[in-house]
Amino acid sequence: MSVLDIARPATDYVAPQKTVAAAAIDARISEIHYGKFLAVRDTNIAIEKNKITGFIGPSGCGKSTVLRSLNRMNDLIPSFRLEGQVQFLGQDIYARNIDPVVVRRHIGMVFQQPNPFSMSIFENVAFGLRLNRYKGDYKQRVEYALRRAGLWDEVKDKLKENGLALSGGQQQRLCIARAIATEPTVLLMDEPCSALDPIATRIIEELMLDLKKDYTVAIVTHNMQQAMRVADTTAFFSVDISRGGRTGFLCEAGDTEQIFHDPKQDLTKRYISGEFS
């Protein structure tokens, strides 16, 4: 009944490695540990440029863990340890001489819970610009980011109000505006709609489709419909318990169309059909 039993047979399966020319990020992760706990193994995945890559899979299979290791957000967790490589535009971001702070400036992130700063809407969006000591026209840049995030019309008259005073959906769009104000190359989104109502969710989905013209997007979602609606490529993660703990791994990745209508892996098929979750 639980996903654990189902996952067992796949223990030794490793998703085929596919090298993509247009990849913004090319991750070849062999293991991720939290302390002694092996959270993720054998996950090779490419995030293609100007596409949306969706991560799906049952709870606890390491989707967030993998996503966060793509911009070294997981460095905040002292027990985190990654074996493998994550290439971002040709550089391994886990190499010795890489400054994770710089990595994060190029690879933006939007989180599950909207998390605007307790400052004005304007300052929220301008935050990254100030951080980067941007010398140009702040107003213009902030307006542009808010427009791209589809929030401009709603907030243009109250830019000085606190960002926390907005509704949940607006807050999440504000976070997106904040993330894109500095024009990062890649945008990582970890279940950005799971705290929102259906209407706000739709707005953000449309926004993502618009954003992919200029950005590369990777999104974790629990909602398969959402993945089908927005993702170009879908990566399905699963979990196995053969090595003691519950270890997540990339089970199958490919065109969204293919994953949902012609999955190659049995596990994928069963997950898609709603057999477990």
Added chain:
Amino acid sequence: MSVLDIARPATDYVAPQKTVAAAAIDARISEIHYGKFLAVRDTNIAIEKNKITGFIGPSGCGKSTVLRSLNRMNDLIPSFRLEGQVQFLGQDIYARNIDPVVVRRHIGMVFQQPNPFSMSIFENVAFGLRLNRYKGDYKQRVEYALRRAGLWDEVKDKLKENGLALSGGQQQRLCIARAIATEPTVLLMDEPCSALDPIATRIIEELMLDLKKDYTVAIVTHNMQQAMRVADTTAFFSVDISRGGRTGFLCEAGDTEQIFHDPKQDLTKRYISGEFS
């Protein structure tokens, strides 16, 4: 999609009033307010002696509110206001000269979360006896109550241990023992099993069937199977939003058999069939 839309047609329906000779409690509630919020309207219900009456209905329809107003537990909420009458053995417990404390001593209550006191098992059960300055043999009475609650064999060797050290299911049976030690007339139970696992639930259901020989029981449950298994009479509550807020009301009450197999009301039928919850 939501229960709100479904509930609307029933706005003016009032369940027929039925006077039951053998009723321990006969409630004729016309309105219950929390402050300005009308939580429950038009609920006439009789709790028959030595029977189990089940309250079912969607979330927020006022099941707990009605149950708690049967022994004036709701008096503890300052904003609570009831219009109507609740007859207990022929006396209106909401009459001026009635002391709610006395009412509660005759109408015991078991709650959703097991809530033993932080004292020994023995003292938990003896609590009501001491409260009532019982003069008889405490040991005998405590043992009897624990036996009735089916807990005696499990705790007879550790009566001095703290009640909180028991498992959830045992704690709930301890609470039942505590409630029946003073031999109240009626026992009100508000989702007594919802915090328990299926095995503990079954034990308590059997216990209820045993208890009804001597007591009158009213039980709120979310679990329709449970109502079918234990209730003699079932009261189905629903909710309507026509008056501004979400107001609960008694939609239909009758023999459990009849309610589940031949519901008179359309709403009941749709709820029973799982159309909303």
Added chain:
Amino acid sequence: MSSTDFKQDSGRSASRPPTTGDIIADRVFRGGAYAAGALVVLLLIYILWEIGFRAMPAIERYGFGFLTSAVWDPGQEKFGVLAEIWGTLYSSVLALVIAAFFGVGVAIFLTQDFLDARLAQVFRTVIEMLAAIPSVVYGLWGIYVVIPALRPVAGFLNETFGWFPMFSSSFSGPSMAPAVIVLAIMVLPTVAAISQDAFSLIPYKTKEAAFGMGTTRWEAITKVMIPTATSGIFASLVLGFGRALGETMALAMLIGNSNQISWSLFSPANTLASLLASQFPEASGIETQALMYAAIVLLVISLAVNVVGTLIMAMSSKQKVG
């Protein structure tokens, strides 16, 4: 209550109405609780009345001039507390500046992952212990440790930076500087504790947001954490200020008790609380009334600060931290 009895049912029932004793106990207990609640209100009113009543003649006689004159001369019955107000505010503000620097620093140190949890707990205990040292002990320590230690430093500062008003007089011993240092140490735990609360109230997701934007640890602290915790930090400062205003013994032992107004840290000064401590025992007649007036001044300043602090705390606990 009533003699309600539902006892026509089962003979086994042990249920019975509360005894008269229980009912009386209930009434007495509820009454007692209300009385105890009212007691605090009455206590404050009584304190205000008791002190205010005795201060009345001095208030009538000296009026506002009391606040603007710096003479305390029982012989000629001339009284004014300007110097003491100055000393109280100056010492408290300076102490607060130091305590804010160290206290907020400690709060950041303890909440922003500079230490592992166990060490942080040890360190937190150390800071809390500072609050457990009685005022007189700080006074004693001030006399025998702080003053001698300050002497060479103060001499140097006075000689080198004598043009700067704060160092403009030579150091002789009991004076503003040791008083401020000791006061700062006494206020530090309050500031540190409440600022720590303010920092730990910030949800983790805010920190994540900051790092996600590519901040270094310090950018996260200065650009996000501190601004978000501002109202809590501010409340800690206000409450710390309130504590500093009312502190008596350590100051009376260290400040030199001389009623003059000077910017210099090395000049002796006086505070309202130490004026009370040193003059009250021997005062008579109009001087007592003047001291009661001074007590009112202290009370008003300290109540005002504490009211503001309490209000800010109430507001900041409701604040949106994200």
Added chain:
Amino acid sequence: QSDTRLTGSGASFPFPIYSAWFKDFSSKSDGITVDYQSKGSGAGIQDYLNKVVDFAASDSAMKDEDIAKAEGNVVLLPMTAGEIVLIYNLPGVTEVKLPRDVYPEIFLGNITNWNDPKIAEANPGVTLPDMPITVVVRSDSSGTTFNFTGHLSAIDAAFKDGPGFGNSVQWPSTDKLVKAPKNDGVTATVVQTPGAIGYTEYGYAKLTGTPMADLENKAGKFIKAGGEGGSNALASAQFDDQMRAFITDPDGENAYPIATFTWMVFPKSVADPVKADAMKKLVEYGLTDGQAMAESLGYIEMPEAVIEKVRTAAEKIGAGS
């Protein structure tokens, strides 16, 4: 016999000798204990007027208006006497002479450095450091201050017109003036503060080994503290009907310039006769055994004539008003 406790408070000037007396007396007299708190003369008188003590001690005796406030219910008894000395803290310097025209100026804030020519002139052969003078005075209402400022006012017109005299006076406002409570506080502050000068009872200086300045008397002679100078100064004292006498600037070749009696204040009417009796015993002790201790503790033994007068006056204790 039931326990009788006499509670007193006041002058710190005689505290070293009083505490020795009271401890000795309490141990010798069965059932009587005397509990004395040194708070300063002003505070003692105030406690007495507020009726929160049984007796008080003051080295400014009691002003007429205070006697009036007590409705005349007072018996003032000089119990011992002492010199007020100027103690100082000058590293490396142990002998300083201060002329009559110099020390008032120091306390007026007009002379501010130890190497001031006026001080140097009086101290040939002494290397006075270039060090600012920190003046230490009393923060509380004090009989020592009363006598000291009385003396300064007597010898210096500017002082008289400025601070004047009293239990507490308006000292000049300068950065170099520190206030400390009681004789103890002044002594301790001077001891801890290089460059300081302060006034205190001789016993405090003697017991702590603090250097004292030789002061120039009316006759123009520098007198060391602690010798016969004190008794000489008090020899000419004339008591008024309340047994008060202050000598602000004694004549006499060898008189030490600043000396004073110090008083105890007892009530005339005492509710409890046992207490009245205890008070009389206490006075008698002070006049006999007590006087014998005076010199060794740094106080001046009172002349026999004064003792006799006090003994007579003590009869009024508890005799009603």
Added chain:
Amino acid sequence: MTELPGTPDLRHSLGDRRALRNTVLTVLLWVVAVGAAVPLVSVLYMLITRGGARLGTALFTQLPPAGLEMGGGFGNAVVGTLVIVALATLISVPFGILGGVFLGFVAPESKLADATRFIAKVLTGFPSILAGVFVYASLVLWMGTYSALAGGVALAVLMLPTIMLTSEQSIRMVPQRMKDAAFGMGCTETQAMLRVVLPTATPGILTGVMLAVAGAAGNSAPLLFTALFSNYWISSLGEPTASLAILIYNFSGMPFPNQIELAWAASLVLVLIVLAFNVLSRLISARRV
């Protein structure tokens, strides 16, 4: 840096202002934190070396020395401190807990509770010297003597708000379902409070009481005009009474080495007493469920 070229440079740049500032500020913070701990180390060092030097039984069995006597102790001040604090506790605890019951249980939402809570919070910052002034004016003058009792009342005024607020908090922290259970059994309000809520809240309340006691034990300003001091053992509550805090205040200003040593020793003892109550409060709160 914002207009990204094709391949951004992600490397650490040496001499980067940002990294440098990060390091400097981190070092500064360590300095601040260690600096904040220095006074405690210094105080404790002084207490142990100077106070510890005199430690011995004589301190607790003998009376304070007169002016120039050698030796002596402060047994009466230790006893006096404990008596005064005990009195303050006896006075403030019943009112404090009852007030906490009022705020947290009987009528938490009432207007009076709002006023009481607000004033109690404000009174936690009440200048302690004013408590002394107030009790002197209202009690000492009326009784005609300084006394342990007056000292106890003054400290009680300062302890009351703390005890009240911590009691309220611990009473509120008793889970609602416990209170429901009690009322469901037919408890009157008093019975629910005494039989169920208070026993559950006791550790929290005791923690608050201990903290208040610790604060009171070290408090000196209010005793100055209330308990005053005494050179003898306490024989009744209605007479001036010695306390460690006042002894330290008196002796610290004295020029005699013997008294100063005693002041240090008394400080050590006082700090130990205060810490003992603090530790007690921690132990109690650690045992809380």
